[in-house]
Every structure is written in structure tokens, then in C-alpha cells.
Amino acid sequence: MINKKMQGLGENSSVIRELFEYGKKRKAEIGADKVFDFSIGNPSVPCPDCVTESIKRIVSEKDATMLHGYTSAQGDIGVRTAIADYMNGKYGIGCEFSDIYMTVGAAASLTITLSAVAQKGEEVIVFAPFFPEYKVFVENSGADVKILTVDTKDFQVNIEEFENAITEKTAAVLVNSPNNPTGAILTEETLTKMADVLRKKQQELGKEIYLISDEPYRELVYGKECPLPINYYENTIVCYSYSKSLSLPGERIGYILVSPKMKDKKAVYAAVCGAGRSLGFVCAPSLWQFVIGENQGVTSDTSVYAENRKLLLDALTSFGFEAVNPDGAFYLFLKSPSGDATEFSERAKKQELLIVPSDSFGMGGYVRISYCVSRDQIVASIPAFEKLAKDYNLKD
Amino acid sequence: MINKKMQGLGENSSVIRELFEYGKKRKAEIGADKVFDFSIGNPSVPCPDCVTESIKRIVSEKDATMLHGYTSAQGDIGVRTAIADYMNGKYGIGCEFSDIYMTVGAAASLTITLSAVAQKGEEVIVFAPFFPEYKVFVENSGADVKILTVDTKDFQVNIEEFENAITEKTAAVLVNSPNNPTGAILTEETLTKMADVLRKKQQELGKEIYLISDEPYRELVYGKECPLPINYYENTIVCYSYSKSLSLPGERIGYILVSPKMKDKKAVYAAVCGAGRSLGFVCAPSLWQFVIGENQGVTSDTSVYAENRKLLLDALTSFGFEAVNPDGAFYLFLKSPSGDATEFSERAKKQELLIVPSDSFGMGGYVRISYCVSRDQIVASIPAFEKLAKDYNLKD
Numbered sequence: 001m002i003n004k005k006m007q008g009l010g011e012n013s014s015v016i017r018e019l020f021e022y023g024k025k026r027k028a029e030i031g032a033d034k035v036f037d038f039s040i041g042n043p044s045v046p047c048p049d050c051v052t053e054s055i056k057r058i059v060s061e062k063d064a065t066m067l068h069g070y071t072s073a074q075g076d077i078g079v080r081t082a083i084a085d086y087m088n089g090k091y092g093i094g095c096e097f098s099d100i101y102m103t104v105g106a107a108a109s110l111t112i113t114l115s116a117v118a119q120k121g122e123e124v125i126v127f128a129p130f131f132p133e134y135k136v137f138v139e140n141s142g143a144d145v146k147i148l149t150v151d152t153k154d155f156q157v158n159i160e161e162f163e164n165a166i167t168e169k170t171a172a173v174l175v176n177s178p179n180n181p182t183g184a185i186l187t188e189e190t191l192t193k194m195a196d197v198l199r200k201k202q203q204e205l206g207k208e209i210y211l212i213s214d215e216p217y218r219e220l221v222y223g224k225e226c227p228l229p230i231n232y233y234e235n236t237i238v239c240y241s242y243s244k245s246l247s248l249p250g251e252r253i254g255y256i257l258v259s260p261k262m263k264d265k266k267a268v269y270a271a272v273c274g275a276g277r278s279l280g281f282v283c284a285p286s287l288w289q290f291v292i293g294e295n296q297g298v299t300s301d302t303s304v305y306a307e308n309r310k311l312l313l314d315a316l317t318s319f320g321f322e323a324v325n326p327d328g329a330f331y332l333f334l335k336s337p338s339g340d341a342t343e344f345s346e347r348a349k350k351q352e353l354l355i356v357p358s359d360s361f362g363m364g365g366y367v368r369i370s371y372c373v374s375r376d377q378i379v380a381s382i383p384a385f386e387k388l389a390k391d392y393n394l395k396d
Numbered sequence: 397m398i399n400k401k402m403q404g405l406g407e408n409s410s411v412i413r414e415l416f417e418y419g420k421k422r423k424a425e426i427g428a429d430k431v432f433d434f435s436i437g438n439p440s441v442p443c444p445d446c447v448t449e450s451i452k453r454i455v456s457e458k459d460a461t462m463l464h465g466y467t468s469a470q471g472d473i474g475v476r477t478a479i480a481d482y483m484n485g486k487y488g489i490g491c492e493f494s495d496i497y498m499t500v501g502a503a504a505s506l507t508i509t510l511s512a513v514a515q516k517g518e519e520v521i522v523f524a525p526f527f528p529e530y531k532v533f534v535e536n537s538g539a540d541v542k543i544l545t546v547d548t549k550d551f552q553v554n555i556e557e558f559e560n561a562i563t564e565k566t567a568a569v570l571v572n573s574p575n576n577p578t579g580a581i582l583t584e585e586t587l588t589k590m591a592d593v594l595r596k597k598q599q600e601l602g603k604e605i606y607l608i609s610d611e612p613y614r615e616l617v618y619g620k621e622c623p624l625p626i627n628y629y630e631n632t633i634v635c636y637s638y639s640k641s642l643s644l645p646g647e648r649i650g651y652i653l654v655s656p657k658m659k660d661k662k663a664v665y666a667a668v669c670g671a672g673r674s675l676g677f678v679c680a681p682s683l684w685q686f687v688i689g690e691n692q693g694v695t696s697d698t699s700v701y702a703e704n705r706k707l708l709l710d711a712l713t714s715f716g717f718e719a720v721n722p723d724g725a726f727y728l729f730l731k732s733p734s735g736d737a738t739e740f741s742e743r744a745k746k747q748e749l750l751i752v753p754s755d756s757f758g759m760g761g762y763v764r765i766s767y768c769v770s771r772d773q774i775v776a777s778i779p780a781f782e783k784l785a786k787d788y789n790l791k792d
Contacts, residue, residue, distance in 0.1 A: 001567055001603065002660065002667050003515050003537075009670030046460035055683075059451050064442035068644045104500050104648065104677070111676030119399050133673075140674045141399075171397055207397065248464045250682030252500065264398065271398050274405030277529075278536045280507030281500070285681045286646030287451075 014132055015360040016040055019345075023354045030352070036381035037354045038369040041180065041330065043247035045300040045372075051246060054291045067290070071283045073273060075102025075255070079293035083255060086296035091228055095260045101272050102284035105252035106216045106241030110137045111279060113237050113256055114172070116271035117210045118143035122171035124212075127157060128362030129333070131180045131214075143171055147362050155184035155324060159193045166201045172210040173198070175229060178217040181361050181368035182333040183326025188227045195233035202235075208264060211236045216254075217329040219245040219299045222306050224327045234261035237268070242292050244330075247300040253288040305330045308371040308378050315382045320394030330372040333358070336365050337392040347391065351384040410528055411756040412436055415741075419750045426748070432777035433750045434765040437576065437726065439643035441696040441768075447642060450687045463686070467679045469669060471498025471651070475689035479651060482692035487624055491656045497668050498680035501648035502612045502637030506533045506570075507675060509633050509652055512667035513606045514539035514567035520608075521561055521569040523553060524758030525729070527576045527610075539567055543758050551580035551720060555589045562597045568606040569594070571625060574613040577757050577764035578729040579722025584623045591629035598631075604660060607632045612650075613725040615641040615695045618702050620723045630657035633664070638688050640726075643696040649684040701726045704767040704774050711778045716790030726768040729754070732761050733788040743787065747780040 013021075016039055023037040058067065074080070080097035087093045103109045118124050120142035126134050128149045138145045148165055151158050166173075173194075177186040186194075198209050213229040213236055230236040241254030258269045283289075312332055316323055322335040334355070336344035341357035341364050348355050348367070358366035371378065389395065409417075412435055419433040454463065470476070476493035483489045499505045514520050516538035522530050524545045534541045544561055547554050562569075569590075573582040582590075594605050609625040609632055626632040637650030654665045679685075708728055712719055718731040730751070732740035737753035737760050744751050744763070754762035767774065785791065 001513070001515065001518065002663050003512055003671070006512050006667040006670035006674060007663055009673050010666035010668065011670070040466075042461075042465050044461060047464055052455055052460065055455050056452055059448055064448065065438075065440060065643065068443055068646050069438050070436075070645045104681075107676040107678045109676075111674075116399055116402050117397070119397065122397060136674055137676060140676070247461065249466045250464050250679060252678060252681050267398050267403055270406035271402040272406065274402035274407070275399070277405050278402060278507075278532055279675050280503040280505075280533060280536070282503045282648060283646060285500075285648050285684065287683075288681065 009136060016132070016356050019354050019356055026352070033380065035352045035354065036377060036384055038371065038373065039354045039356055041244070041370050041372060042249060043244060043300060043372050044374055045247055045302070045304045047247045048295070048298055048300055050298060051248070051291060051295055054294045055287070058287065058290050062290070068286055071286050071289060073276060073283055075100065075284055076286070076289050076293065079289045082293045082296050087257065090297065091231065093230060093257070093260065095257060099258050099260050099265070099269065101256040101269070101276065102289055103254045103256055103276070104281055104284055105243060105254045106214065106239060107133065107137065108252070108281055109239035109241060109254050109256050110134075110212070110214060111140050112272055112275045112281065113212055113239055114138055114141040114143070115275035115279065116268060117237070118171035121169070123167070123169045124171055125165055125173040126362070127175065129181050129358055129366070130362050131176065132360045134174060138174070146170075149363060155179065155182050156187060156190045157194060159197060162194065163197045163201070166197070166209065168205050168207065170209055172212050174212045174214065176214040177229070178220060178226060178328025180217065180329055181331045181356070181358065182324050183329045183331050184324060185221065185224055185226050185327040186229070191227055191229055191232040198233055198235070208235055210268075212239060213237070214239045216241040216244045220302055220305060220330060221328040222309060222326070226328060230257070230259050234259055234263070245299045246292070246295065251285070251288050253284055253292055304375065305372060308373070308375060311375070311378050312369065312371050316385055319386050319389035321385075321389060330370060332369040332371055334367050334369060336367060337394060339365050341365055341367055348388055351388050353381060353384050353388065405532060412528070412752050415750050415752055422748070429776065431748045431750065432773060432780055434767065434769065435750045435752055437640070437766050437768060438645060439640060439696060439768050440770055441643055441698070441700050443643040444691070444694055444696055446694060447644070447687060447691055450690045451683070454683065454686050458686070464682055467682050467685060469672060469679050471496065471680055472682070472685050472689065475685045478689045478692050483653065486693065487627065489626060489653070489656065491653060495654050495656050495661070495665065497652040497665070497672065498685055499650045499652055499672070500677055500680055501639060501650045502610065502635060503529065503533065504648070504677055505635035505637060505650050505652050506530075506608070506610060507536050508668055508671045508677065509608055509635055510534055510537040510539070510568070511671035511675065512664060513633070517565070518567035519563070519565045520567055522758070523571065525575075525577050525754055525762070526758050527572065528756045530570060534570070542566075545759060551575065551578050552583060552586045553590060555593060558590065559593045559597070562593070562605065564601050564603065566605055568608050570608045570610065572610040573625070574616060574622060574724025576613065576725055577727045577752075577754065578720050579725045579727050580720060581617065581620055581622050581723040582625070587623055587625055587628040594629055594631070604631055608635060609633070610635045612637040612640045616698055616701060616726060617724040618705060618722070622724060626653070626655050630655055630659070632658075641695045642688070642691065647681065647684050649680055649688055700771065701768060704769070704771060707771070707774050708765065708767050712781060715782050715785035717785060726766060728765040728767055730763050730765060732763060733790060735761050737761055737763055744784055747784050749777060749780050749784065
């Protein structure tokens with residue numbers, strides 16, 4: 001029988017995707033340069049040249065049957081060793097290759113991890129605003145999402161509320177820093193307090209609670225350093241992807257890192273392997289494994305995003321809009337002057353500005369602006385934002 | 397909580413994988429040329445040069461942000477059109493690009509399709525001997541496997557038994573022709589009879605029953621043509637992968653094709669999209685989509701497998717072994733002289749022959765020999781097979 005839930009997921013694409021499709025249609029109608037599409041998080045900066053060179057060299061030099069053959073399900077050992085070395089050198093994790101499991105990108109990292117440590121009857125805590133697909137991924141494991149809302153003053157976790165939300169049903173807590181859609185970074189203070197609460201609750205409840213850290217924007221930070229949750233809490237599982245840092249979102253390459261300090265590390269790692277097998281991920285694309293193995297610590301030119309961010313933030317605040325000052329990622333989270341996210345997004349459409357209402361991120365009253373676009377688009381869009389501000393009488 | 401089922405799947409690797417790992421260890425001990433490893437289906441023939449050339453050209457010519465950016469979840473339209481054109485020209489399917497959904501290889505094609513059309517409380521019929529991971533993939537959808545055994549005379553489906561096995565619980569039927577592990581091809585006659593039974597049962601039970609056709613070995617045939625199930629039964633979903641035909645098993649690229657003649661085509665296709673989303677497949681690796689789009693109808697040099705097949709089959713039958721005469725794929729299914737599969741595999745190990753006992757394929761009494769190895773290995777292994785035959789006194 002057709003699975004109705006799956007059919008529904010296939011028929012109802014996300015609000016982000018809908019706006020993106022609207023943009024494509026609108027561009028065909030009035031010209032691509034007349035539509036200011038800030039809907040999706042597709043990097044506008046190309047991958048570094050060294051990545052392209054790696055592909056060409058590897059394809060020329062490696063034996064084709066070895067290069068394109070199955071790697072082990074966990075990933076090539078040389079590649080995993082390169083990642084472990086990099087993570088140890090840069091962040092002092094103290095991990096080994098055997099703590100790493102290569103995946104087909106961030107979504108796969110998350111569905112595999114969630115299936116490994118959560119199941120029917122349990123809950124996974126997520127913090128709104130959050131990437132809407134989190135709900136889909138958590139539900140795939142059989143567990144339910146339990147949504148807490150961050151403090152909109154500083155977009156940090158409300159620790160008291162967090163402590164009260166953890167029950168015997170809590171399997172895991174999912175964090176995303178820098179955050180999509182706000183750009184906010186969880187501070188050292190927040191992470192320390194969260195870890196204290198988690199340890200206390202583990203003791204009280206007599207069970208392990210896993211912290212799943214979704215980190216695709218780890219390298220996209222502006223001025224601040226991004227503290228890594230794995231360095232604060234031993235029961236942490238990192239979900240990483242090269243989609244944003246190397247501008248390779250279509251290629252689907254990332255990894256899962258199980259904290260070397262975790263008590264049940266071996267069992268969790270085995271469950272990760274089992275979940276990958278069960279969901280149908282045989283191994284991560286082998287060519288891409290070898291390419292990223294050679295390019296640890298490399299990123300696309302993120303100065304473009306930094307410049308876009310400054311241009312847009314300066315203009316929008318000068319027009320009277322209220323924005324979260326984003327520390328990372330490539331999103332601006334803007335308050336709706338009317339308090340209604342959808343109304344704001346719809347009114348912006350009249351100025352050909354495509355910005356995503358925040359409701360599907362689990363929080364009303366804001367829009368998300370993806371500024372991973374060309375500088376030209378930013379510059380050209382500024383008069384439209386100014387008109388929008390006037391339309392709301394923001395400066396009157 | 398750690399998912400115990402996933403942990404078990406991670407800890408207990410398949411018998412095939414275990415034998416492969418044993419082989420690696422044994423080769424280190426006594427030398428790689430002394431161990432005759434026939435355990436896994438990793439193609440020994442490199443991908444065609446035109447595939448390597450495609451990679452180099454695409455990487456040099458295409459804009460990097462477009463090339464490595466997200467494609468639509470269903471896959472690039474140009475690539476899907478190329479596949480549809482090829483399938484229509486070669487097999488007369490009459491499909492369009494919108495019937496095709498690109499995937500991260502065969503396993504993904506299967507888990508997505510199964511999640512789309514089967515669920516808890518339902519059954520999926522599989523025919524033993526079958527690829528052991530089928531059980532894992534079916535169970536991921538929530539459904540149970542119902543195992544029927546093929547007739548060992550000709551390795552075709554026993555039609556009467558098939559008809560009796562279909563109940564209101566039957567969600568789908570999974571076939572694999574050419575078959576892993578036997579190499580057998582389902583004949584026109586078998587497919588016609590199966591389709592008749594399925595139509596009759598649909599009528600009787602008032603429900604749709606889907607035929608899932610796993611076809612990674614479609615192009616690996618020796619003398620015979622392989623009739624495609626989709627041309628016999630309208631409720632067919634094809635699961636394809638380029639792993640074997642283009643020798644790209646590590647790269648994870650394939651597709652799902654929903655029959656254009658299916659009544660509920662749109663709903664099934666939507667459920668496929670939803671399942672892909674839910675399981676964490678965002679899109680198939682974009683570079684690989686473009687590469688296979690340019691290489692429709694191309695295969696690796698399969699004459700190598702044809703030669704291996706003949707060499708091995710002639711030698712083994714001359715020693716008195718009984719083998720299924722394989723029409724396709726690159727496996728030989730050999731009867732255990734003692735009737736015990738594991739005993740045969742263990743005794744073969746003493747001659748350094750690594751051959752997989754058939755029990756995990758859902759049928760006892762045979763072993764699977766993967767002859768996708770070098771010709772040199774085949775030639776060098778023949779004296780060992782001869783000793784093994786003598787050990788069983790086969791010719792005395």
C-alpha cells in the first residue's frame with residue numbers, strides 16, 4: 001500500500017522550496033535580474049580550485065577499479081585518518097579514524113545518527129527556530145520532536161526550560177551552531193551550562209542522553225570562534241557536511257564523529273553502522289571521500305559572505321528593520337515589522353524580494369534571508385528593501 | 397537509547413563481508429596470490445575510459461557552483477531525460493523524465509521504494525536465494541519479508557506457490573533478474589505468468605500489488621537477452637544502479653523508474669520523493685548524475701566476465717561439481733557435494749578458496765562464487781578446485 005506519510009512528504013515540499021520554485025517562475029516572467037531570490041542556502045561561492053584539481057589528479061592517477069570500488073561502509077581509512085588528524089590539530093578532540101563514519105552529506109549524517117540513538121516512544125529535543133527538515137529526520141527514527149524556543153534576546157538556550165524539558169523519554173538533544181536560520185552561535189557559557197544539565201539529568205534518570213551537533217556551518221563565522229559542543233559534553237555525536245564549507249551541496253559528502261570520550265562509544269558507533277546499513281547507505285561516494293581527504297582545513301572564499309552580511313545588515317538596520325546580528329552561517333533573521341512572518345514575506349514579494357517566513361522553522365514573526373548570493377544581487381536588492389521599509393513606515 | 401536492532405546490524409556484518417575480511421587477513425599472512433578470494437561482487441573491470449573523460453571534461457567546463465550545487469531532489473532534468481530516452485529506445489518503456497528519480501545507488505533505490513509502498517503489518521515477497529541485504533531493507537520499511545523458494549531445476553518462480561502466497565498483507569514482490577547469487581534470468585514465460593497472477597490477485601483482493609525489480613545486472617548477460625519485468629506488469633518499479641554496468645560501486649549512483657503505465661503513478665512517485673526525503677537522501681551526487689547522463693548505453697568490458705564464466709564453469713563441471721549455468725550477473729552458484737553449504741565453504745578454505753555459503757541467501761546447500769575477479773585468479777585457482785573435488789571423491 002502506498003505509504004500516505006511518505007506521499008504527503010513528497011507532495012508537500014517545504015516552504016523554502018516553494019518560494020524557490022516561485023522565484024524560478026517569476027524570473028522567467030520578468031527577468032532574472034529583477035527578482036531578488038534569498039530563499040535557499042545554495043552557496044554562491046564556487047568550491048576552491050584545489051578541490052577541482054584534486055578531482056582531476058585523483059581520476060588521472062588512481063587505479064579506476066580501486067578509486068570507484070566499494071570502500072568499507074565506514075569509509076576509507078586514509079580519509080578518516082586525515083579527518084581525525086585535522087580535528088585533533090584544530091580542535092583538540094583526541095579522536096581516531098575509528099570514531100568517524102563517512103556519510104552522504106548532512107541529512108544522511110542526521111538520519112543515521114537519529115536512527116542509531118532514538119526510537120519510537122522517545123523524544124528528541126530541538127530548539128526553535130530550527131531547520132524544518134529536522135522534524136522529518138527525527139520522525140524517520142520513530143521518535144517525536146520536542147520543541148523548545150530559544151531566548152530571542154541573544155538566541156541562546158533557556159537553561160531552566162531546558163532542564164525541565166528533559167525526561168525519561170529524552171533520547172537526544174539536537175543543536176545547530178552556527179544556526180540556520182538565525183546565524184547565532186551557542187556560546188561557551190551556554191554549552192557549559194547545557195553539559196552540566198545533561199550530566200545531572202543522566203545521573204538522575206539513570207540513562208545516557210546524547211547531544212547531536214549538526215555543524216555544517218562550523219567554518220562560516222564572522223570574527224567569533226565557534227565553540228564545539230563535543231569539547232563540552234562527552235556524549236556528543238557530531239554531524240558534519242562539506243556542503244557549505246567547500247560549496248559542494250549537490251555532491252553529498254560528510255561524516256559522523258562519535259566522541260572518543262563517550263562511555264558507550266563502541267555500541268553507539270556500531271548502531272551508526274547498522275543504521276547506515278538499514279537506511280540504504282552502502283558507503284559515501286568514493287571519489288568524494290578521496291577528494292575531501294586531501295582538502296582538510298580548506299574552505300571556499302567565505303570573505304564574500306562576510307561582505308554580503310555587512311552590506312545587508314548595515315542597509316537593513318539603517319532602514320529601521322530589526323535583525324539578529326549573525327555570528328555565523330549565511331542567513332539573516334529579520335523581525336517582521338507587523339509581527340506576522342507570512343504577511344512580511346508576502347509584502348516583500350511585491351518588491352520582488354523572496355524571503356522565507358519563519359513559521360516553518362518553528363517560530364513566528366521573522367523571515368530568513370539567505371545571503372549566500374552574488375554581491376550584485378545584494379546591491380541591487382537594497383532599494384527594494386528600502387521601499388519595503390517605507391511601506392511599513394519604519395522611519396516615519 | 398541506543399537502538400539495539402541497529403547496533404546488532406552494525407556488529408554482525410554479513411557472511412560475505414566476514415569472508416572478505418578473513419581473505420584480507422589471510423592474504424597478509426601467506427601472500428595475495430596464494431588466496432583465491434571469490435567472496436564479493438566488486439567489479440574487477442575498470443569503468444570505461446569515456447566515463448573518466450566525462451569526469452575530467454565536466455569538471456573543466458561546467459561552472460563549479462552549478463555543477464556541485466543541489467539538483468532537484470528528483471535529479472537533474474537533462475540527466476533524467478537522457479535516461480528516459482535510452483530506456484525508451486532500447487526497451488520501449490514509453491517513460492518520461494518525470495517517471496525517474498535519481499538515487500545514491502541500488503541500496504538507496506530499494507530502501508526508498510520499499511518505504512514508499514510497504515509498511516508495518518504488510519509483507520514483501522522475496523524469492524530465495526536472494527541478496528541477504530533484502531531482509532534488512534524490507535525491515536527498514538516496517539514490513540516483513542515472506543520468503544518463497546525458486547525451483548532449483550531452472551531457478552524460475554514456482555507459480556502455484558507464488559499465487560498461494562499472495563494475501564491481503566502483500567504490499568510488494570521483489571525480483572532480481574539476472575539474479576544474485578545464481579545468475580539466473582527470469583524468462584518471458586515466468587514474467588508473463590507472474591503478471592497474470594498479480595493482476596488476478598489485485599482484482600480478487602481489491603488492492604494494488606507492486607512488483608519491485610532490482611536490476612543492477614541487467615546489462616551483464618551471456619548470450620541471452622534479459623526480459624524486463626516492467627514490460628510485463630504495469631505496477632512495476634525499477635530499481636537500477638550503475639555499480640556493476642559501469643564498475644562504479646563506490647560512487648553510489650542509480651535511479652528508480654516508476655512504470656508510466658501504473659494507475660497510481662503520481663501517488664507512488666510522490667511517495668518515492670517523500671521516502672527519499674525522510675531517509676535523508678537530498679539528491680544523488682550531482683557530478684555523478686551528469687557523468688552517467690552522458691554515458692547511457694555504455695558498459696564496462698563485460699567480455700572479461702564472459703571469459704571468466706566459461707573458464708570456471710568448464711573446469712568445475714569437468715571436476716564433477718554441479719553448477720547452475722548462469723545466464724547473467726557475475727556469480728556462479730555451485731551445489732555443495734555434501735549438501736551442506738557451510739561445510740563446503742569451510743573445506744574450500746583449506747584450499748585457500750573463499751566462496752560464500754548460500755545459507756544467508758535464504759537457501760542451504762550451495763555456495764556463491766563471484767567471478768568478477770582477474771582472469772589470472774581464475775586460472776590460478778583451478779588446481780585448488782580440482783583438489784577440492786578430489787577431496788570429495790567427486791570423480792571416483
